[in-house]
Amino acid sequence: MSPSNSHLPPRNRGGAVKQPRLPQKKKKKKSFLKSFLKLLLIVIILSFLSVAGYLGWVAYKLDNTILDTGIDTPVAPEASAKVKPVTMLLLGTDYRPKTGTHLTDVMMVATFNPDTKSATVVSIPRDTRIDLDGYKVRKANAYYPNFLDAEKKSGITAPNEMKQMFTKYLDIPIDYVTVINFQGFSDVVDALGGVDVNISMDMCYKDKADGTDINLKKGPSELNGEDALGYVRYRHSGPGCKPRTKESDDFSRNQRQNEVLHSLIDQMQTFSGATKIGSVLDAVSDNLETDIEKAQLKNIIATYWNISKDNVKFVPVTGEWKSPYVHINDDELDKAKQALKDELAGKSVQTLDQSTNDTNP
Template sequence: MSQDTPLRSRSGNRLPPSPKASKPPGKKLRWGRLILIVVAVIILALASYAVYLYYGSWKPNLTKIAKQDDGQGTVEVKKGERAQEKPIALVLLGLDTRTETGSMNTDVMMVAAFNPKTKTATVVSIPRDSDLKLDGYKERKVNGYYAAFYSQGRKDTALEGDKATEYARGYARDETRQMLSKFTGISIDYTAVIDFHGFVDVVDALGGVKVTVDKDMRYVDSVDDTNIDLKKGEQELNGEQALGFVRYRKSNRGTAASSDFERNERQNQVLGAITDRMKSFSSVTKVDSLLDALGNNMRTDIPSAQIENIIKTYLGINRSDIRFIPLTGTWKSPYVYLDEDKLAVAKKALAEEMNPDGRPVAVPTSSPSASADSK
């Protein structure tokens, strides 16, 4: 694919923001941070069920998830490039594909690095409204680049129908990965795109999760059929309820609003609940439905052989081995301007994970986010 697209025109003065820029934070509920949970689900679920590689039920879903055969035979992974031999990095995109919104925004964007020597990972999340300030790219919110690259891919190809769609998706994945490689300063190998419905399906496949709801939560939006209605207290939530629990920011039905800090705490709580449930015997019996949930909602450009390598390499990884670093910044309409100190911490953490010897071993803490802040 050509790397010289009209989207990259950031030299000199910046272009004015598009009049169709999305609303400031707080106007609409976001998917924010859902990918954080789904990423952990993918890592833990696949690792926990690696034994199923020796049976046949996993193969149809792996075929769905993996890089598709290009007609030249099985996509091979060269010796020295396998996940068990070298660190790898992925771009993880949470794509809003709801028919009600018609959006292709990647409202959740993360860069994840994995190290086979230390069996650890670092996951950096990027706020959806961030201005990355990258030379050579038109100024826009970071969540809009994938859709812009997709449109450019459709424009550039002479293919039609499904082939044109697949080409444009591949173009968007490649361009997004290269852009974030430049932004983070590391070489990123692959891209994974996850539909938000995967979160709901995974929780349901596990039979729900037990959490403590910290306050009454009520929010209704007829546009996207959101209906959050939770009462304070410990309870078991199904997929849709858990989605509402981690999404909740504000109310239009008289309940108290929620801060980003509180949402982070709820995200960590759900992550722990998912981890606990997946380690239980009852969840092992649900492996087929769990793999179906992943297979139906995730697409990657990772060869199937490399996915198997990842599974085998990171068998048994714990959430304490995953360092989560959410970037922060200051909102000044229409962008979030990232905190340079926090960004430097994130870049250093990713570089450490990509070092063949891995990152320094830290004393485990009770919170993934607390561990990240201590680095």
């Protein structure tokens, strides 16, 4: 039988065409889904690698900047800041290349507790009269340069002498001491893009000898490093200012230090601040001296990097000014000592000014 003469019904060409089309459509959908999933997977992998790379870069910066100043000795697991409270003496010296001086105009003792993720900070006024057995009576900020001068003879470093003295003064064991100069403070503020503060009064002071030029106006302001340094240092006006501005005592200076520290904490915990960590570490590295072990520095950074400013309690210590000293109020000093001890014990402590407000009618 000839195919051309066949009486069989013609092939259903439409059906023959439709049969392969359905798989083709499914294949297209499947192919699109596969491509999308592959793309998503690539994005996730790239994101992970970016984060890992950033963290690796931060780790590199830690190892090659600030950690270079740490002590290269191991830390026992039970002594790690991840599990054990630590107390640190923080000293800010007025050293700058133009002055060469080493007065500790900022003196803070901070206790950190890993269980509560909190810290208590006690500020000591720079003109505090220190009268301790074994030490000559001086202003608190004058001991460090004297210890520096005596290092060769005593064989004890000035930072370690300060740590021993404040351990005795505050009746609390101090584990570490960290010294940062004013240039480092200024550079850190600039690295973070400035700090936001609310200036309570106009401040003007000029000194051609060391290049100091403080000229701040009352009101909310965003300060760069140099202006932030002037803000925390300002004490009184000078002949270069017209009109002269009001004086500021040590207690107001301590309050401004705390305000700037709070602002820095806020800056560090923003996304922008986190991306600037490398610049912050660079700013610190050349201007910081510490006896903290390198491994312990990592423990501290890992444990307290995201500490809330609400969990950082500032305990002011005030007194009476009788030239040339500030005579600390004994009751306030005792409360400050207890606040540090309570932080070590993991107890919640209010700042003294909050406690005072609570007791007022």
